[in-house]
Amino acid sequence: MPVNNSVRSYCLGIESTADDFGVAIVSFEGKVLSNANDTYMPKEGGIHPREAARHHAEVAEKVLAEAFEKAAIKPRDISLVAFSQGPGLGPCLRTGATAARALASYLDVPLVGVNHCVGHIEIGKLATGATDPVTLYVSGGNTIVSAFEAGRYRIFGETLDIAMGNCLDVFARAVGLKQRSGAPFGAVVEELARKGENFVSLPYTVKGMDLSFSGLLTAAVQAFQSKKGSLEDVCFSLQEVAFSMLTEVTERALAHTEKPEVLLTGGVAANRKLQSMLEVIAEEHDARFCVVPRGLAADNGAMIAWTGILAYKSGISTPIEKSYVNVKWRLEEVYAPWVEG
Amino acid sequence: MLIKKGAEASLFLETWHNRKVIMKRRLPKKYRIPELDMMIRSQRTVHEPNLIHKAKEAGVPTPTIFMVDVAEANIIMEFVEGKQVKEVLDAVSSEERLSLSSLIGRMIGRLHKHGIIHGDLTTSNMILTPHGKVVFVDFGLSERSVELEPKGVDLHLMKRALHSTHHKHAKECFKAVMKGYAEAVGKEEAKKVTAKILEIEKRGRYVAER
Numbered sequence: 295m296p297v298n299n300s301v302r303s304y305c306l307g308i309e310s311t312a313d314d315f316g317v318a319i320v321s322f323e324g325k326v327l328s329n330a331n332d333t334y335m336p337k338e339g340g341i342h343p344r345e346a347a348r349h350h351a352e353v354a355e356k357v358l359a360e361a362f363e364k365a366a367i368k369p370r371d372i373s374l375v376a377f378s379q380g381p382g383l384g385p386c387l388r389t390g391a392t393a394a395r396a397l398a399s400y401l402d403v404p405l406v407g408v409n410h411c412v413g414h415i416e417i418g419k420l421a422t423g424a425t426d427p428v429t430l431y432v433s434g435g436n437t438i439v440s441a442f443e444a445g446r447y448r449i450f451g452e453t454l455d456i457a458m459g460n461c462l463d464v465f466a467r468a469v470g471l472k473q474r475s476g477a478p479f480g481a482v483v484e485e486l487a488r489k490g491e492n493f494v495s496l497p498y499t500v501k502g503m504d505l506s507f508s509g510l511l512t513a514a515v516q517a518f519q520s521k522k523g524s525l526e527d528v529c530f531s532l533q534e535v536a537f538s539m540l541t542e543v544t545e546r547a548l549a550h551t552e553k554p555e556v557l558l559t560g561g562v563a564a565n566r567k568l569q570s571m572l573e574v575i576a577e578e579h580d581a582r583f584c585v586v587p588r589g590l591a592a593d594n595g596a597m598i599a600w601t602g603i604l605a606y607k608s609g610i611s612t613p614i615e616k617s618y619v620n621v622k623w624r625l626e627e628v629y630a631p632w633v634e635g
Numbered sequence: 636m637l638i639k640k641g642a643e644a645s646l647f648l649e650t651w652h653n654r655k656v657i658m659k660r661r662l663p664k665k666y667r668i669p670e671l672d673m674m675i676r677s678q679r680t681v682h683e684p685n686l687i688h689k690a691k692e693a694g695v696p697t698p699t700i701f702m703v704d705v706a707e708a709n710i711i712m713e714f715v716e717g718k719q720v721k722e723v724l725d726a727v728s729s730e731e732r733l734s735l736s737s738l739i740g741r742m743i744g745r746l747h748k749h750g751i752i753h754g755d756l757t758t759s760n761m762i763l764t765p766h767g768k769v770v771f772v773d774f775g776l777s778e779r780s781v782e783l784e785p786k787g788v789d790l791h792l793m794k795r796a797l798h799s800t801h802h803k804h805a806k807e808c809f810k811a812v813m814k815g816y817a818e819a820v821g822k823e824e825a826k827k828v829t830a831k832i833l834e835i836e837k838r839g840r841y842v843a844e845r
Contacts, residue, residue: 443800443802448798448799450795451795454788454838493670493671498675500776501754501776501792502754502776502796504791504795534668534671538664541664541667542643542664545643549641549642550757571666575666578640578665
């Protein structure tokens, strides 16, 4: 099938890596027509993969219908289906992939499997106009400092254990905070941190451009339990230490690569404190600071649809027989011929 | 004169008692709160000259330290003539590249053998002198340890740096690094560290062979 670049080309993107089931419709020119989503909310504890997958299957029809309704187009107007192929939770990914395969065969349009991490970077670039940034991608499942070199997004630094968002989530649950709809744990911690006044010393662990959060998490929980500070103080200190670590490694990557931009993306990108810290280092290195807009920060279908479009336009598609999910698909394994550099 | 603005310190090329020196200044970071900032800066300023000295004892070339000012977080040290390995590694012949990598491995081996973990092994932190010596700089993130884990992380970082900055030759270079490393620490120890590196990589996120 020839690549169709006409105004009427639309891609439907399905995201189902973890707790979010998202469907978006994006035009080939990069206009997000709709970006529907439904988030699985566990009654207690973290994400149970099987339960999350069940949630996705249950809401799929509703979220798909919502995406079409908001975009005001018909299924027949879709010329490409993209889906999040990995990395992520197997059962969740498989649910999204199944929906994508079914849609692509029913509509008789090509299918593109998209790397979730690339999706976060590409949507950040689309939304901010960044072209060649050092990217700090921070979410519940990932913490990666990356920049494009020779065909791929190379990983300059990453967490050696748990992800930044995961650290905040587990901390919040351990100290008894409650998640609210529309306000992830990170937002709850951020709110409390603003009221913190006293700094409680916590371990700061940076190894080159890599980071470790597990010791910090344990120490923060213990600091709260042993009453070294109020909950607000510990939230404040946890954010200060963790975000200083993130900022230091991002600055190190920036100094090393001398890229012209810093891009902050992923769910934790919505945190204002982190934004303000990264802005400082971008300015010091004469780089432009770009942050993904709040609506596109957390996992969403638009980032999958847009990355699918980029890949498809450069000749990449995924035949159904090769569309199995890849739960451990590393960012730097993805060949990205659509990026110039 | 500012010659390099790094992530945690700025390097100034200065003249000090008629000598060309590097002044390493850990300037306050505006993004950090003062308590954390002062702690990190002074800790690293005390630590770095200490470890640089230990590295010399281990037989690894490092710059000479002339002065340390903890309150201001400044270190004055020798200016090392030469080129960053970062600039050289991809440019030289294949033979030179491998012997340089092996030399680097031997030096890392000497550090580890003496309980010194560099903490930031990248090719920007190694200077190749006109005499063919490799001088290790930037010990700001270094630590003392004889345990396997930090040694593994140290070399994992080296591998990462090779893959991100010298991807064309990363594999052969790292192999040569490990060969040189084994020469310094012995085959047995090198085997253990290699196994540790693999373990660390598998601990990372989304590694296919986990």
